[in-house]
Amino acid sequence: MQAKDAVGRYGERVATRYLSDRGYEVLDRNWRGTRGELDLVARRGGTLVVVEVKTRRGEAFGHPAEAVTRAKLARIRRLTGEWLHTHAVPRREVRIDVVAVVVPRSGAARVEHLEGVV
Structure with missing residues (x-):
């Protein structure tokens, strides 16, 4: 599990x-x-943009963005509302994006940014 977590953390740094x-x-x-x-x-x-980052070492099990299901998006929407309430951010346009990161065995990570998935 630690290797998977490390890949996820790396993907978040790449996305950032x-x-x-x-x-x-x-x-x-x-x-x-x-x-x-x-x-x-x-x-x-x-625009406030909430970003779900999905990282995989390859695409043998599908594109990373495919892991963002309807249930996951519903949870992200609820959490976005909670974040807005907690941070008392003025009403503004809010968008949910997905950044998919594929980390190959060699070479640079590949990044795909999907805007407004909801």
Whole structure:
């Protein structure tokens, strides 16, 4: 399990760097709510972006984004509401994105950013 956790943490670092390089301001990482965790909360312009990061070593078991199910998205929506309430953020546009990271055996990680999945 530790190797899987290390891959996930690496993927979150890659996703954070990827988003920062594209003008996103990361506000929170690994925020724990009452029923789960939000990987990243960021802001770009007037939009608050909640980001689910999925990382895999390859695509033998499918693309990483395929692991984001309807149930997972419903949990992310609930947690987003909790994050907004906890942080007393003024009402603004909110979007949920998925950043899929594939870490091959050699070479750089591949990143795919899916915007507005909900």
